[in-house]
Amino acid sequence: MNRKILNIVVNGESHQVLIEPHWTLLQVLRNEIGMMGTKENCLEAECGVCTVLLDGKAINSCILLAAQVEGCSVTTIEGIGDPEHLHPLQEAFIECGAVQCGYCIPGMILTAKSFLDENPGCRPSRDEIREAIAGTLCRCTGYRKIIDAVATAADRIALSGAKQ
Amino acid sequence: MSAHTHRVAGHRLPRRDGVGKVTGKHVYAADFKLPGMLYGRVLRSTRAHALIKKIDTSRAAAMAGVRGIITSADIPQIRYGTAVRDTTVFATDRALFTGHAIAAVAATSLEIAERALAAIEVEYEDLPPLFDPEEALKSDIRIHPDWETYKALPIISRNRNIAGQARIRVGDAEAAFAKAHKVYEHRFSTALQHPGYTEPRVATADWDANGIVTVWCNTQLPFDTQTTLAEILDLPAARVRVTVPGIGGGFGGKLRIGVEHFAALLARKTARPVKVMSTSEEELTAALPRQASIVLLKTAVDKEGHLLARSGRIIVDCGAYAGSGPGTAAIALQVMAGPYKTGALAFESIAVYTNKVHSGSFRAPAGPMANFAMECQxxxxxxxxxxxxxxxRLRNVVKEGDPGPSGEIHRSVSIEECLRKAADAIGWHDRNPEPGRGKGIACSWWMTTGGSSGVYVKINPDGSATLVSGAVEIGTGAITGAAQVLAEELSLDLTDINVTGVDTQAAPFDFGAQGSRTTFSVGNACLAAASELRRQMFELAAKQLEAPIEDMKLQDKHVVAGNKSISIAELARISRLAGGGLIAHGTAISPAPAYDPTRVQNHPLPVWNTPSYHAHAVDLSVDQATGKVTINRYVVAQDVGYAINPTYIEGQIEGGVAQGIGQALSEEIVYQDGCVMNANLTDYKMPTAMDVPEIESIIVECRSAAGPYGAKGVGEPPCIEPPAAIGNAIAAATGCWPNSLPMTAEKIAAAMQVQHS
Amino acid sequence: MSFDLHRPATVTEAIDLAQRFAPTARYVAGGTDTVIQINRKKIDPAHLIDVACLPGLSEITETTDAFTLGALTKYRSVETHPAFRGDLRVLVEAASVVGGHQVRNIATIGGNIVNASPAADFVPPLLALDASLDITGPQGRRSVALRDFIVGPGRTNLSPAEIVTSIRFAKLPARSATAFLKEGRRRAMEISIVCVAACLTLEASTSRCASVRLAIGAASPTAFRPEQAEGYLIGKPAGKESFAEAGRLAAEACSPISDVRASAGYRRGLVAVMVERALTTCLQRIREQDQ
Known part of the structure; x- marks a missing residue:
């Protein structure tokens, strides 16, 4: 086996992981680092449940070779908030009833975060939100309440940014 | 207690499992692992119909890291199934569809397991296949040559390739057709649709020292899975423990055993924990999709459009095993009758075997197919x-007290209200606002599935309550709804209710998260348990407060009697010291209403419990050159009886309509010569956020007699009407009905072309 | 599925590696296509050479008369680039319908071109802009017109170990506009049933077509320019009638297949409609500029 060491920062913590060249970032996050909030489904970048942030940008971890992210910083759902300190997106998803089975939700929240972070303080239209999350499938909600949640969170983030 | 004074029920409270789900802490079955766990994979047939002459596993077995291989020869020869016991774990002497399980491998890694599959040699001898359900009705080829030896529910009528055949007959349809003003006959077809849950079916199994197997999986029906597993493993049910850590959607696709048996059998063979998870390809070739169907419908009317008689036949393509096909097909008969008064009915359902994937019970089984035909017509x-x-529609809809198709009496009827509200909201007065744009409407009724529920509730010394139910929270918010009922009855807050995970060893029986029944039935069981807890608390409080029980009530987490009161927490502590704690068992069953059995033949669900009524209206545009549909607005008016949590009811409506839009416009598992041509999510087209408009929900509350606070079943109905409503709107926009699901842009363009030429 | 992954620091190193491990080596950039193809067992390289981090290949640069896109430019960078909001909108329109944001954040336009999929969404716009590719290989550098680069489905004229480093196209003359249209069963996450890019330039003071470049994807073994349709329009008044005829000619020129996504007949019909519409959109955009 031609295992190599991967240096990767996940949610602010440095990790050294022995990986095989064909392992995807998803496999490394779930099987080696234990970030189970990153979900697994289609493995072909069609459903979006595996979405994480790579240097701040949403990507499908299921088709990214882990060896390609040497030295990069990855943020998973566990890295943006916890039950005591929810991220505004996490808070809004609960409040707006945007969560049903929840399996797509980590990916959905990170997809939205990446989009909102592109233009700090932005208040995107519902159509812009719709477009931004189109790469993450949700079979439960019909998306309306997810769009509500992203819009609500964007408003709050913009407001708190303006205050600072 | 009067509903408008409710403090917890009826309110838009956040779900109990929300924080875990948004933080990634909620553990799903797919996330579950055990030390030393092996990975299982299933070898699947590459032939649609073939004799299996030889399976050679020797090369695979010799591979490093392979810990066990099983085929049909290694396991008890059991046939299982819901209506017909025709199903086997593996193909026995013949493969019945492409994707049929042939063997399973457990290995130390998924990759090794996959390589081992490739090393198993299977020798086939092709048999003539049957892919067309209508041909299967006529053909001399038998998909199950030994069908007569299979056990089945006594009610099921079978014959050769027919896995089930049911009838509803009311009045004299032939006579009505003979003297009608006009008679219409149409044919409709619908496609195979995958439930599309985002978490694939997955199970991890482990056998303990006492010979008990525990299966951690994402089934919607842990008790049914337990029973079926016990049969397959040839064990008493008590030695099978099924537990559901968390489940990423189900929609009926996770009702029946999926991969649990492979995991359990491989774990037995290898004496190691084994995890088996379906791949996307397996999901689309070997899961339990919504059946494809053909509906032939004939209707007689008078000059004013009154329905005099309807007759017809639905042919449901079960695939290689009956699955829920016989029941699904039979339920279609009630859907075809619709919420309408019709002088006479003569409906027949046929569930037929073909050499394709065996299908299941996707949300409102048969509802969308039958409604599409019935409402478009x-x-x-x-x-x-x-x-x-x-x-x-308004001329024909049922009113309070009218008989239903089985001779039952329609009660708390709201169909007219639903139709009027949906029509008003969509702006029905202006149905063709511009060329290429049209509005459509469709309505239906649907049952609240029966079956019993049990719950245990205990009061903790901090005054909170723990709810133990055997019903799985599959995402709908149903258990939050039941917890709201419990909190309401115990004067607690929703956050005071702790809900445990489901474990067949510890939880009381529940008929399962299916059939729009969870909140309804578990809620009723909570009412019963709360009533028993009140009795226990009042008795205890009577001693503490020296007050008569008749004066007592629960208020703000206290037992109050006049100016005396004691907290529930205090009572729980006292009971712990002397009475073994406050604990109650609540049960619920909703009995089937009276009906006329002479109307209904060979029907496993002859009469519907606590039906709900609903209407959908849609405003859409059709690109006149490409046939592409753009949905401008979509309105649903649904009678939920009583809205226990309006937020999650809207969630059910919005999500159900999205699935219906998928079925109407884009989703189909495409077969060609027995092979699935689109076994991936690139080409199996579930709606994205760009494809679903903002669904507008109008919640109608026409209380039922049987549900908690008058609630009716909610979850399934929203996906019933979309194909019909959208089909009718397409017709309003273009003048033609595509008559075949999905109504792709290509089909619509073709229909418009035929019309113009 | 067993390979080594190499991470060269420079283009030269990458080429050396590719030569060393030829013919079992393959370049990988964003990997959004390569990894799926490996998992589906369509390809089985023994050596993947990761070019994603090669310096200097991700920039979008503007000179007085041209744009250069580094081959590693991400779709999302194209989509959000302020320079492409005007007459080069075809680039934004095509980039923004490739996969979801997650794919567009990492997939590279160079990768899309080199894949040479008949349905690649970013190829028609670049064909319509008459783009050229800069290629570096063991024999040095060369340039090739994109239209000469893709020679068949999945096939290009790249020699072994050659690497596309950038894509260049000239700025458009005055009174020009572009447009991109795509049809699929859904409104996102689609592989095109047909996609069409158009680039139209009108004569300085008339409404006659001075220059027309059309490119059609997913309707032939490779994305292609329907030359007859283009030629027909030169000197013709821009408008419904001439655009419809161009659409008809383009539909005649394509050779679509029937597959699970659509039939050949439907694809052909779409080509006619979409070419006409793309040209109409261009015309509208030029008129908006005129005002």
Whole structure:
């Protein structure tokens, strides 16, 4: 086996992981680092449940070779908030009833975060939100309440940014 | 207790499992692992219909890291199934569809397991296949040559390739057709649709020192899975423990055993924990999709558009095993009758075997297929008679006290209200606002599935309550709804209710998260348990407060009697010291209503419990050159009886309509010569956020007698009407009905071309 | 599925590696296509050479008369680039319908071109802009017109170990506009049933077509320019009638297949409609500029 060491920062913590060249970032996050909030489904970048942030940008971890992210910083759902300190997106998803089975939700929240972070303080239209999350499938909600949640969170983030 | 004074029920409270789900802490079955766990994979047939001459696993077995291989020869020869016991774990002497399980491998890694599959040699001898369900009715080829030896529910009528055949007959349909003003006949077809849950079916199994197997999986029906597993493993049910850590959607696709048996059998073979998870390809070739169907429908009307008689036949393509096909097909008969008064009915359902994937019970089984035919035909008739489709419906809908198709009595009927509200909201008065744009409407009724529920509730010394139920929270918010009922009855807050995970060893029985029944039935069981807890608390409080029980009530987490009160927490502590704690068992069953059995033959669900009524209206545009549909607005008016949590009811409506839009416009598992041509999510087209409009929900509350606070079943109905409503709107926009699901842009363009030429 | 992954620091190193491990080596950039193809067992390289981090290949640069896109430019960078909001909108329109944001954040336009999929969404716009590719290989550098680069489905004229480093196209003359249209069963996450890019330039003071470049994807073994349709329009008044005829000619020129996504007949019909519409959109955009 031609295992190599991967240096990767996940949610602010440095990790050294022995990986095989064909392992995807998803496999490394779930099987080696234990970030189970990153979900697994289609493995072909069609459903979006595996979405994480790579240097701040949403990507499908299921088709990214882990060896390609040497030295990069990855943020998973566990890295943006916890039950005591929810991220505004996490808070809004609960409040707006945007969560049903929840399996797509980590990916959905990170997809939205990446989009909102592109233009700090932005208040995107519902159509812009719709477009931004189109790469993450949700079979439960019909998306309306997810769009509500992203819009609500964007408003709050913009407001708190303006205050600072 | 009067509903408008509720403090917890009826309110838009956040779900109990929300924080875990948004933080990634909620553990799903797919996330579950055990030390030393092996990975299982299933070898699947590459032939649609073939004798299996030889399976050689020797090369695979010799591979490093392979810990066990099983085929049909290694396991008890059991046939299982819901209506017909025709199903085996693996193909036995013959493969019945492409994707049929042939063997399973457990290995130390998924990759090794996959390589081992490739090393198993299977020798086939092709048999003539049957892919067309209508051909299967006529053919001499038998998909199950030994069908007569299979056990089945006594009610099921079978014959050769027919896995089930049911009838509803009311009045004299032939006579009505003979003297009708006009008679219409149409044919409709619908496609295989995958439930599309985002978490694939997955199970991890482990056998303990006492010979008990525990299976951590994402089934919607842990008790049914337990029973079936016990049969397959040839064990008493008590030695099978099924537990559901968390489940990423189900929609009926996770009702029946999926991969649990592979995991359990491989774990037994290897004496190691084994995890088996379906791949996307397996999901689309070997899961339990919604059946494809053909509906032939004939309707007689008078000059005013009154329905005099309807006759017809639905052919449901079960695939290689009956699955829920016989029941699904039979339920279609009630859907085809619709919420309408019709002088006479003569409906027949046929569930037929073909050499394709065995299918299941996707949300409102048969609902969308039968409703698509039934409701599109209403519009076709209205158009021919020059009637407003809404008006035609209003002339025919059932009213309070009218008989239903099985001779039962319609109670708490709201269909007219639903139709009027949906029509008003969509702006029905202006149905063709511009060329290429049209509005459509469709309505239906649907049952609240029966079956019993049990719960245990205990009061903790901090005054909170723990709810133990055997019903799985599959995402709908149903258990949060039941917890709201419990909190309401115990004067607690929703956050005071702790809900445990489901474990067949510890939880009381529940008929399962299916059939729009969870909140309804578990809620009723909570009412019963709360009533028993009140009795226990009042008795205890009577001693503490020295007050008569008749004066007592629960208020703000206290037992109050006049100016005396004691907290529930205090009572729980006292009971712990002397009485073993406050604990109650609540049960619920909703009995089937009285009906006329002479109307219904060989029907496993002859009469519907606590039906709900609903209407959908849609405003859409059709690109006149490409046939592409753009949904401008979509409105649902649904009678939920009583809205226990309006937020999650809207969630059910919005999500159900999205699935219906998928079925109407884009989703189908495409077969060609027995092979699935689109076994991936690139080409199996579930709606994205760009494809679903903002669904507008109008919640109608027409209380039922049987549900908690008057609630009715909610979850399944929203996906019933979309194909019909959208089909009718396409017709309003273009003048033609595609008559076949999905109504792709290509089909619509073709229909428009035929019309123009 | 067993390979080594190499991470060269420079283009030269990458080429050396590719030569060393030829013919079992393959370049990988964003990996959004390569990894799926490996998992589906369509390809089985023994050596993947990761070019994603090669310096200097991700920039979008503007000179007085041209744009250069580094081959590693991400779709999302194209989509959000302020320079492409005007007459080069075809680039934004095509980039923004490739996969979801997650794919567009990492997938590279160079990768899309080199894949040479008949349905690649970013190829028609670049064909319509008459783009050229800069290629570096063991024999040095060369340039090739994109239209000469893709020679068949999945096939290009790249020699072994050659690497596309950038894509260049000239700025458009005055009174020009572009447009991109795509049809699929859904409104996102689609592989095109047909996609069409158009680039139209009108004569300085008339409404006659001075220059027309059309490119059609997913309707032939490779994305292609329907030359007859283009030629027909030169000197013709821009408008419904001439655009419809161009659409008809383009539909005649394509050779679509029937597959699970659509039939050949439907694809052909779409080509006619979409070419006409793309040209109409261009015309509208030029008129908006005129005002």
């Amino acid at each position: 209403i519009d076709m008739i209205a158009k021919d008679l020059g009637l407003d489709p809404l008006e035609m």
